[in-house]
Amino acid sequence: MRLAPMVITHTEQVLREVLQFSGPADVVISRYFREHPKLGMRERGAVAEAVYAILRNRLIYNNFSESGYGPQMRRLVLLGLADIYGVDSIGGIDENETAWLNHVSKVDRSQLPQKMQANLPEWLYDRLAEQIGEEETGKLAAVLNTPAPLDLRINTLKIKPDEVMKVLSEVPVECAPTPFASTGIRLQKKIALQNMPLFRDGGVEVQDEGSQLLAQIVGAKRGEMVVDFCAGAGGKTLALGCAMRNTGRLYAFDVSDKRLAKMKPRLARSGLSNVHPIQIAHERDARIKRLAGKADRVLIDSPCSGLGTLRRNPDLKWRQTPETITEMTEKQHAILESAARLVKVGGRLVYATCSLLEDENDRIVEDFLKKDDRFALVPMSKVLADGKVNLEMGDYLKLMPHQHQTDGFFAAVFERVK
Numbered sequence: 051m052r053l054a055p056m057v058i059t060h061t062e063q064v065l066r067e068v069l070q071f072s073g074p075a076d077v078v079i080s081r082y083f084r085e086h087p088k089l090g091m092r093e094r095g096a097v098a099e100a101v102y103a104i105l106r107n108r109l110i111y112n113n114f115s116e117s118g119y120g121p122q123m124r125r126l127v128l129l130g131l132a133d134i135y136g137v138d139s140i141g142g143i144d145e146n147e148t149a150w151l152n153h154v155s156k157v158d159r160s161q162l163p164q165k166m167q168a169n170l171p172e173w174l175y176d177r178l179a180e181q182i183g184e185e186e187t188g189k190l191a192a193v194l195n196t197p198a199p200l201d202l203r204i205n206t207l208k209i210k211p212d213e214v215m216k217v218l219s220e221v222p223v224e225c226a227p228t229p230f231a232s233t234g235i236r237l238q239k240k241i242a243l244q245n246m247p248l249f250r251d252g253g254v255e256v257q258d259e260g261s262q263l264l265a266q267i268v269g270a271k272r273g274e275m276v277v278d279f280c281a282g283a284g285g286k287t288l289a290l291g292c293a294m295r296n297t298g299r300l301y302a303f304d305v306s307d308k309r310l311a312k313m314k315p316r317l318a319r320s321g322l323s324n325v326h327p328i329q330i331a332h333e334r335d336a337r338i339k340r341l342a343g344k345a346d347r348v349l350i351d352s353p354c355s356g357l358g359t360l361r362r363n364p365d366l367k368w369r370q371t372p373e374t375i376t377e378m379t380e381k382q383h384a385i386l387e388s389a390a391r392l393v394k395v396g397g398r399l400v401y402a403t404c405s406l407l408e409d410e411n412d413r414i415v416e417d418f419l420k421k422d423d424r425f426a427l428v429p430m431s432k433v434l435a436d437g438k439v440n441l442e443m444g445d446y447l448k449l450m451p452h453q454h455q456t457d458g459f460f461a462a463v464f465e466r467v468k
């Protein structure tokens with residue numbers, strides 16, 4: 051089916067705003083759709099997909115667009131639509147544009163310079179290449195520039211895994227248990243989950259397998275006191291509450307009331323009653339001090355650059371800079387130091403990010419261990435073996451999209467020994 055010509059103009063309008071990078075792309079796109087309620091579902095899908103394709107392939111498209119003609123924004127949009135739907139499906143383009151698109155579609159992209167193929171800003175490419183080498187960076191970038199699969203976490207308080215599989219097979223949608231996280235299911239295609247009782251009644255939540263695994267390695271148990279220090283909209287809070295079988299006390303702290311508000315409907319669906327969401331002013335808030343030395347487990351799902359989630363948020367690579375990373379690391383040091391106070395002797399502290407950068411990961415935890423001798427690192431290899439997770443790791447959890455088919459995640463586990 052051919053796309054309506056208006057898809058091009060709508061995409062151009064959205065793209066113009068998204069490329070200013072003054073806010074997240076998904077927020078800009080959602081607002082645009084709210085302001086244009088008459089836009090159909092198919093058109094909305096095409097506009098969003100095209101914008102995401104342009105963000106993912108920006109360097110290659112900029113290069114291709116030099117050979118086209120007409121407004122630059124239109125050229126980028128046509129390249130995005132052609133990549134997703136094929137040249138023949140784009141309605142409203144003239145013969146010259148068709149010929150140009152057919153010409154560039156024959157370019158062998160594997161012959162382009164590696165940095166252009168990676169479609170990453172130069173500073174980020176260089177940092178990743180320094181960490182893992184150019185070849186590996188190329189493989190990582192290739193996967194980061196593809197859409198993520200849809201992973202679900204089963205809320206075992208409400209439903210059994212085989213019942214979920216049965217419901218999904220009736221959709222029908224191809225799915226399989228995730229390889230590492232114990233209650234994960236990976237779907238081969240996106241489905242309209244929001245309308246299904248399976249989702250509405252809290253049987254499943256959307257959550258990347260990496261994020262699920264992170265909650266799993268916290269090891270939260272029945273009856274414990276657990277703190278989710280940067281709980282946000284509660285992705286990991288819900289998984290922790292489920293692991294605790296809805297017993298004990300689970301504090302969900304965050305500085306953002308907006309994010310905590312988004313947790314509310316998710317909590318209601320989940321059936322959890324052991325969660326206490328609390329808005330704090332900052333990481334040294336007096337309300338935190340009352341819990342000092344009392345928590346069995348503290349998870350810090352730290353604010354970070356989010357560069358491990360580029361499959362979902364491709365705009366982040368263009369919005370982050372070396373300066374924003376430096377600011378972020380200052381925050382990360384401060385949060386880790388402060389949240390550590392909550393852990394009781396014998397308790398565990400988990401520092402995690404969805405960043406791929408050692409500056410936000412290894413460097414932060416190395417510095418922490420140097421400064422605070424009450425904590426000892428528990429090697430991730432041991433944490434995973436104890437949790438019967440079949441995954442090879444060294445001292446830290448380092449999930450990589452091209453190796454583990456998850457978002458990029460980092461985690462380190464510490465035990466308070468004195």
Ligand SMILES: C[S@@+](CC[C@H](N)C(=O)[O-])C[C@H]1O[C@@H](n2cnc3c(N)ncnc32)[C@H](O)[C@@H]1O
Pocket residue numbers: 261279280281282283284285286287303304305306309330332333351352353354385
């Ligand atoms: C990676 S997100 C958390 C995602 C969430 N854990 C989940 O699984 O859905 C990081 C969170 O840290 C919060 N944050 C930022 N600064 C903070 C601080 N000083 N103390 C506590 N939370 C903070 C942000 O508002 C954001 O929600």
